[in-house]
Amino acid sequence: MRQTKKAVLILEDGTRFEGKSFGYEASTSGEVVFNTAMTGYPESLTDPSYEGQVLVTTYPILGNYGVPPEREKEQVSEFLESDHIHARAIIAQDYSYDHSHWQAARSLGDWLKEQHIPGIYDIDTRALTRHLREKGSMLGKIIVEGCGDVEFYDPNKENLVAKVSTRQVETHGDGDKTVVLVDCGVKHNIIRCLTRRGVKVILVPWDYDFNQIDYDGLFISNGPGNPDMAQATVDNIRKAMETGKPICGICMGNQLLSKAAGASIYKLKYGHRS
Structure with missing residues (x-):
């Protein structure tokens, strides 16, 4: 019988x-959000957009194909979206301790241990997701048996863009x-997609x-x-818009482009992550 510690997710409304x-x-806290994708947990965990968030996966199993190697080419990860995990924790209905994939370098559990990221499984993530859909994304904390309590943490009170952005100018590719x-x-895949098309980034x-x-x-x-x-x-x-040069914004970038054009931004009840 595998020995596991009990863990509990507590939402800010007491659920x-x-x-x-x-x-x-370890115990941790953050903003609890859900993702409805069937695959892609290594990419989601390393996506800087999840900084400060506790990621709930609606797909019923996690870890079955392990984690790819942390291999870089010219300072850009070949398989992941950044050089470390940004989510504060991950939640699943079931976790597979055994993984199988030709590209896997280690298990998800081992990777989380290396990066000091907690995980919790054996809960009804679809019921949790329905609760978040009805009430909206909310703060939560994971308390692991024997690890003590923690305070709720609201990442939206920080300038997270400044926290995750590069500190220096970098050049990738040539063209x-x-x-x-x-x-x-x-996400590193944006850099990969541009440089593969012969663009200097x-x-x-x-x-x-x-x-x-x-x-x-x-x-x-x-x-x-x-x-x-x-x-x-x-x-x-806003200054760049006056030049007439082509501009593309994705996700946060699209919102910032909208603000530059005069729009106002407000937070929706919950985000679309799939």
């Missing part, structure tokens, strides 16, 4: 879900066309004035948190 611990044994990529929490921090660079196109990345805290990015985008 409790009791389960079992896997991964790193006749140059794209400035504003890092608001960029200049990655800049979220508050960097990229208008001093000679570029052909502007790309504003995804990212976590409240777009109202990234006003410096909005100001730089």
